[in-house]
Amino acid sequence: MLNDASLAQTMVDVPFEYRHCCWFCGEPANQYFTFPHNAHLVINCIHPTLTVPSCNECSRFAYKATCDSIFAVHSQVKQSLIKHYHKDLAIGVNWTKQALEESEFEGGNFEGFKRSAWFIYDVAKTRVNFSSWHLELSGRHIEDYLADQKFTFDGVSYPNVDVAINHYSQIFKLDKVFLKQLVYQLSSDKFSRAVSLSRIHIDATEQEKRAILKQL
Structure with a gap:
């Protein structure tokens, strides 16, 4: 409310x-x-x-x-x-x-x-x-x-941040849902950190991922 x-x-x-x-x-x-x-x-x-x-x-x-x-x-x-x-x-x-x-x-x-x-x-x-x-x-x-929805990261312009999430998920074989949640929690301005966290915790369980998101 x-x-x-x-x-x-x-x-x-x-x-x-x-x-x-x-x-x-x-x-x-x-x-x-x-x-x-x-x-x-x-x-x-x-x-x-x-x-x-x-x-x-x-x-x-x-x-x-x-x-x-x-x-x-x-x-x-x-x-x-x-x-x-x-x-x-x-x-x-x-x-x-x-x-x-x-x-x-x-x-x-x-x-x-x-x-x-x-x-x-x-x-x-x-x-x-x-x-x-x-x-x-x-x-x-x-x-x-x-x-205003165009998203630029690491010298590349994407139509929006979702396209960038899909792209990096494919490149590094990341959990796309987890990466999206990280970006949502941190904001798109901290996209680099979201990708790093997702890569560091690539083998994390669902429970561990929830704990990571809760700590942010």
């Missing part, structure tokens, strides 16, 4: 007309989603840590996404909404509003379906179709950070 100071530093700029809306689906927002977060290890995110307003449901979907950017999280949340509400969205495939209104459903559940089905479909469709507002953090477009 972010404190007030952290929230102020990471909260994206929210247009006035969306001040109460979930960034993912447009429904009323009652919490916040921050990315990257501790539940998913990300060291090559193309943008700084940022926070968007969110509804409960979209937050749950977002925290399950294993992605490297808020834009990829957004895509997975939309996919999750479509999957979760596929029956509601199917109403619009199988019916028209006029056909429902003119249907002869009477009594019990059938009458309730006639009365509420189109509204249910419309809500689901609106959430899936919602166009999230353009992200800015302290007045800077988030897309501007795309150019």
Whole structure:
């Protein structure tokens, strides 16, 4: 959970007309989603840590996404909404509003379906179709950070630090997951030390690796 100071530093700029809306689906927002977060290890995110307003449901979907950017999280949340509400969205495939209104459903559940089905479909469709507002953090477009992800080490420029991790893991036959965890703990600025530690402890057990990470 972010404190007030952290929230102020990471909260994206929210247009006035969306001040109460979930960034993912447009429904009323009652919490916040921050990315990257501790539940998913990300060291090559193309943008700084940022926070968007969110509804409960979209937050749950977002925290399950294993992605490297808020834009990829957004895509997975939309996919999750479509999957979760596929029956509601199917109403619009199988019916028209006029056909429902003119249907002869009477009594019990059938009458309730006639009365509420189109509204249910419309809500689901609106959430899936919602166009999230353009992200800015302290007045800077988030897309501007795309150019900042290049990683240079030992005279070689890599598209991002993950590519460098893959490269050194292959060269020295290192445990890629362990090297990534070391880089995450130490920061990419200390990539050389992370590689050295990984090479020194190349034969370490999983328990020993966890102990090394804990000491950093």
